[in-house]
Amino acid sequence: MRIEIPREVERFGPIMFYDTQKVYELDSGLRNTKDEKLESTMTRISYESFQEIQKQMVIVVPVKEERIKLIEGVFYGIPHNCLIIVISNSPRDPIDRFSIEKNALERLATFMNKRMLVLHQKDPVLAEACKAAGYEKILDKKGVIKSGKAEGMILATFLAVISGKKYVGFIDSDNYFPGSVHEYVQEYSAGFHMAKSKYSMVRISWHSKPKIMENSLFFAKRGRASEHTNRFLNSLLSHYIGFGTEIIKTGNAGEHAMSMDLAAQLDFSSGYSIEPYHFISMLERFGGITKPIEPQVMKESIELFQIESRNPHLHEVKGDEHVKDMSIAALEVLYRSPVAPEGLKKEILKDLFDRGFLEDKKTPMKDKVTYYPAVMFADLRKFQSALANQPYADLIHGDVTKYVDYKQSVEGLNLKQSDIKRSDPGRLAIK
Ligand code: GDP
Ligand code: CO
Numbered sequence: 001m002r003i004e005i006p007r008e009v010e011r012f013g014p015i016m017f018y019d020t021q022k023v024y025e026l027d028s029g030l031r032n033t034k035d036e037k038l039e040s041t042m043t044r045i046s047y048e049s050f051q052e053i054q055k056q057m058v059i060v061v062p063v064k065e066e067r068i069k070l071i072e073g074v075f076y077g078i079p080h081n082c083l084i085i086v087i088s089n090s091p092r093d094p095i096d097r098f099s100i101e102k103n104a105l106e107r108l109a110t111f112m113n114k115r116m117l118v119l120h121q122k123d124p125v126l127a128e129a130c131k132a133a134g135y136e137k138i139l140d141k142k143g144v145i146k147s148g149k150a151e152g153m154i155l156a157t158f159l160a161v162i163s164g165k166k167y168v169g170f171i172d173s174d175n176y177f178p179g180s181v182h183e184y185v186q187e188y189s190a191g192f193h194m195a196k197s198k199y200s201m202v203r204i205s206w207h208s209k210p211k212i213m214e215n216s217l218f219f220a221k222r223g224r225a226s227e228h229t230n231r232f233l234n235s236l237l238s239h240y241i242g243f244g245t246e247i248i249k250t251g252n253a254g255e256h257a258m259s260m261d262l263a264a265q266l267d268f269s270s271g272y273s274i275e276p277y278h279f280i281s282m283l284e285r286f287g288g289i290t291k292p293i294e295p296q297v298m299k300e301s302i303e304l305f306q307i308e309s310r311n312p313h314l315h316e317v318k319g320d321e322h323v324k325d326m327s328i329a330a331l332e333v334l335y336r337s338p339v340a341p342e343g344l345k346k347e348i349l350k351d352l353f354d355r356g357f358l359e360d361k362k363t364p365m366k367d368k369v370t371y372y373p374a375v376m377f378a379d380l381r382k383f384q385s386a387l388a389n390q391p392y393a394d395l396i397h398g399d400v401t402k403y404v405d406y407k408q409s410v411e412g413l414n415l416k417q418s419d420i421k422r423s424d425p426g427r428l429a430i431k
Contacts, residue, residue: 002043019247027047061074129158154372199302209221230248251276252326
């Protein structure tokens with residue numbers, strides 16, 4: 001792959017937000033290509049580099065009641081060397097949709113000659129493991145893992161961390177084009193190839209999203225909720241940097257990947273706010289606004305890549321209500337964050353009101369989102385041993401020592417996630 005270097009970078013404490021990067025060649029050959037000219041504005045990632053990174057990568061596919069043909073399509077696109085973890089929350093009753101999915105995927109796995117993890121979100125064994133790890137917050141009243149894409153992703157992050165691999169990427173299961181799935185994973189890998197720090201995140205900015213408008217195909221540049229989320233995330237950055245910025249273009253990106261070192265350290269929020277919350281959690285935890293920065297992270301810095309994909313993005317159309325929920329959830333996590341300045345909160349209320357999503361713009365937003373601490377705050381050793389007798393145990397028996405060390409060093413600094421008071425608007429001194 002040949003990809004341009006980022007034109008701009010915004011620095012925020014140890015966090016480096018890179019501007020979007022365009023891909024110039026999806027495939028740019030082998031490592032020892034003779035005619036390779038060294039260009040200072042391009043990075044070339046060889047075929048071999050992709051393989052090396054993908055051997056260390058977990059790809060998580062969250063599923064809920066998607067058409068089997070779509071899920072299968074996603075599988076055709078994922079590069080062979082990645083370990084795939086599917087977390088499904090499809091109903092098991094009256095028809096066992098999960099069994100149908102598992103069957104179909106295992107059949108594919110036979111043809112692909114690979115092993116993967118296909119698990120149900122409500123599997124009591126997984127709930128037991130979370131309980132053993134002291135992570136009961138993710139369980140519902142019945143004692144199984146709560147429903148929701150975020151909860152599925154959190155569970156998958158636990159499994160990815162204990163697999164011992166270095167990177168984890170997420171791919172939605174409702175994607176129509178296997179080719180774009182393949183491209184996303186290549187772009188995750190390209191980001192990790194370019195990263196200098198062990199803490200890095202790659203987010204995909206779609207080149208276009210095809211829609212039917214007035215009977216012909218129109219390629220929209222951004223999703224409906226994204227415009228708003230990006231605008232407010234950029235206002236937040238601008239507030240602290242003191243200069244206007246439009247650096248963030250992937251606020252709602254479902255397609256994203258992280259180095260495991262970062263994935264284990266970021267806190268989560270529920271529902272469709274989980275993706276924009278990555279930015280906010282980074283600023284809360286590592287931005288140095290409300291508390292000192294962990295020395296380890298300060299030394300290394302955090303790199304955020306936004307890569308513009310070439311394939312169009314086409315997924316299931318889920319209607320206006322869905323866009324509304326997504327938009328409200330995204331702005332709620334920003335609104336409730338202790339790093340959000342008062343002025344920005346007012347703007348958020350006004351924006352939601354103007355779009356007809358709120359009844360009035362004076363009342364503070366209702367707290368709908370649940371927050372979850374980063375995976376490293378759980379007892380990963382206990383989580384791992386709780387699954388030691390499962391048939392898939394050999395896929396998740398990585399060494400977790402370094403995460404246990406992170407936890408100890410963070411706790412030594414008294415920087416626990418629970419320090420952050422969220423429903424306390426304006427209490428924390430900003431600037
Ligand atoms: P959008 O693409 O962000 O508009 O949201 P989608 O509704 O397409 O959901 C994104 C992905 O999450 C899809 O692959 C869904 O199948 C999956 N998903 C949705 N809800 C759940 C859930 O409760 N659990 C799991 N494991 N996956 C879910
Ligand atoms: Co979708």
